[in-house]
Amino acid sequence: MDIASWNVNSIRSRQQHILDWLGTNTVDVLCLQETKVVDEDFPRQPFEAAGYHCHISGQKSYNGVAIFSREPLQDVKIGFAPLLGSEVTGDLDEQKRVISGVYMGVRIVNLYVPNGSAPDSEKYSYKLRWLKTLKTYLHNLSKSDTPEFLVCGDFNIAPEDRDIHDPKGRENHIMATPVERQALKDVLAIADLQDAFRKFTEETGHYSWWDYRTRGFSRNRGWRIDHHYLTPKLYAQAQRCWIDQEPRGWEKPSDHAPVVVTIKD
Amino acid sequence: MDIASWNVNSIRSRQQHILDWLGTNTVDVLCLQETKVVDEDFPRQPFEAAGYHCHISGQKSYNGVAIFSREPLQDVKIGFAPLLGSEVTGDLDEQKRVISGVYMGVRIVNLYVPNGSAPDSEKYSYKLRWLKTLKTYLHNLSKSDTPEFLVCGDFNIAPEDRDIHDPKGRENHIMATPVERQALKDVLAIADLQDAFRKFTEETGHYSWWDYRTRGFSRNRGWRIDHHYLTPKLYAQAQRCWIDQEPRGWEKPSDHAPVVVTIKD
DNA sequence: GGGTCATGGG
């Protein structure tokens, strides 16, 4: 079973890229982030015509997540609330950043973690609060009737220095501050989650996001911030995890590349 | 000598269309309207590489005119002021709508006549005031040392009912009101100018502009508002005048088609 | 509907 995660930076701007990519990468499940469109306007038709079921949760302009799957997902859950209740989630479900569903007995959790803007900003505390809530969400999930799950998406955190092209000054750089790294570790620890990519690849130089502004892609000055995390049994079954840089080189690309994990079934 | 006029609706958005069109239509002179760019940012290079000299007068966002020519133009005049003086032109040269220059002894006057918005608007009176000034401008030109000239561009006026796909309600429709039609007639009369297109084609159904909004092009619901007007001697020398609908059918086209006149030399 | 700009976000 192949599962991919791709921050597409607008589904409407990237529709053809996604179709082209699916044409040569017939994954079973594709998790998308930053679809940036309300559900009524989501272009389901072309993806359904390509053989995928679309499970979506979007909003205007910002955020928005979707899962495409060859077979329909079971028990789709949108936001944190289905597992936590709206008293706990508060305002956190206003931004559409969480969608999950069960595919072949495995719950796929697709996330768009807040970027956090800058370490001294309001958005940074929102990111930390969001991650704390995610931790509880995954804890509940591990106690549920689908204790084997995969958590993927755009985490907006480079877990280690080898996940950044140049770790200089990283302590104060959003996506690499010690506090958010620790917050991510706490999230993962709650369910014994492990990074599928690092099962196969130890070295630095592998990234999933390159800033448009600094034209980082041509020089491979990037960040590995898109991940697949697996519960122990699935981790053991993981056969490959790789980043497909190709679509990042296409015309008018997303700033992220798709990350694919293969799990033995 | 082939002279073309084309409202390109942004030179930067239409650069490739123009180069492609020039590739199979090697006109001597190409008059452009709605370039929508200040002179410093005008993309001269690709057009110079294609063998044209660029004579430009633009502004940010709106309006803007240019003349491309195989040989450099002589005596380029920008705006009304060079012939009328700034006391007469007042504010009318703030909008970049007039450029002219001499090619092979013929003065080419390239115009982007104000659209006028609606007959009850401030912009409509501006249009009429502008046309009155144009009349004086052409009068002065007819008394100058280049009394043979061509006046082309986007006139934003359909001179007759046969120049509109559906003349119903035209009396109150901008670009067809009797007052602006008469204003155009007055402009042309001052220098005995005649419509080159109507030398060769009497019937209706020939248009140079089709509204994006109503998808008028596919149904040929258009307006003939882009013209070439000639002084008597040139009119006698005119051998062909035609509208090239082809580029209007390309991807992301201008809403106008180029109009080409051939003058025997 | 398709240009422009400005603003906000990353």
Place this chain on the structure above:
DNA sequence: CCCATGACCC
């Protein structure tokens, strides 16, 4: 740099 939006213009 490349998304999004809203305002203006044709």
